[in-house]
Amino acid sequence: xxxxxxxxxxxxxxxxxxxxxxxxxxxxxxxxxxxxxxxxxxxxxxxxxxxxxxxxxxxxxxxxxxxxxxxxxxxxxxxxxxxxxxxxxxxxxxxxxxxxxxxxxxxxxxxxxxxxxxxxxxxxxxxxxxxxxxxxxxxxxxxxxxxxxxxxxxxxxxxxxxxxxxxxxxxxxxxxxxxxxxxxxxxxxxxxxxxxxxxxxxxxx
Numbered sequence: 001x002x003x004x005x006x007x008x009x010x011x012x013x014x015x016x017x018x019x020x021x022x023x024x025x026x027x028x029x030x031x032x033x034x035x036x037x038x039x040x041x042x043x044x045x046x047x048x049x050x051x052x053x054x055x056x057x058x059x060x061x062x063x064x065x066x067x068x069x070x071x072x073x074x075x076x077x078x079x080x081x082x083x084x085x086x087x088x089x090x091x092x093x094x095x096x097x098x099x100x101x102x103x104x105x106x107x108x109x110x111x112x113x114x115x116x117x118x119x120x121x122x123x124x125x126x127x128x129x130x131x132x133x134x135x136x137x138x139x140x141x142x143x144x145x146x147x148x149x150x151x152x153x154x155x156x157x158x159x160x161x162x163x164x165x166x167x168x169x170x171x172x173x174x175x176x177x178x179x180x181x182x183x184x185x186x187x188x189x190x191x192x193x194x195x196x197x198x199x200x201x202x203x204x205x
Contacts, residue, residue: 013077021045022090023068035064035084037072045072050084065107067092 024038034047053060069088075081089095103113109126172181
């Protein structure tokens with residue numbers, strides 16, 4: 001075997017062990033999805049797998065985007081066996097942030113971030129909704145709420161409630177002694193025209 005060819009092949013494989021590039025195209029129809037990486041203007045890999053956070057007892061799925069900076073790790077320097085490792089910032093996809101803040105920003109502007117210095121978790125949903133499905137949601141904290149509140153089902157409260165504004169109910173309202181309907185019945189039994197005194201019945205005390 002030509003020693004020059006052998007050296008050149010070893011050099012090529014060594015150079016291909018770790019390559020930087022950007023996503024050229026993505027095939028989401030493949031199972032699992034695969035991508036091609038542009039290593040140089042005239043050099044694009046074949047279809048390669050990319051690494052997710054986990055793919056065993058739990059799975060993490062975050063799709064790549066065209067133009068995203070990545071690394072290609074190729075066993076033995078063989079690009080055909082390469083695995084794509086996201087992600088590297090570039091001019092088209094810069095990363096800017098505070099050293100004390102861990103954040104995830106989606107394409108539509110939805111943001112999840114945690115500020116370690118201020119111990120504050122913030123979720124901003126860009127014009128969308130949030131949904132939690134569980135048996136019991138337990139919150140050990142004070143709650144400040146701005147906006148309308150709609151509830152389906154029973155409501156149990158321990159503690160006082162202060163209301164600024166009117167209270168409307170389609171059913172009866174009661175306290176520990178009686179209900180508004182019971183009070184209404186007492187009132188209706190009192191004959192003001194005959195000036196009955198005292199009333200036929202007394203209000204509960």
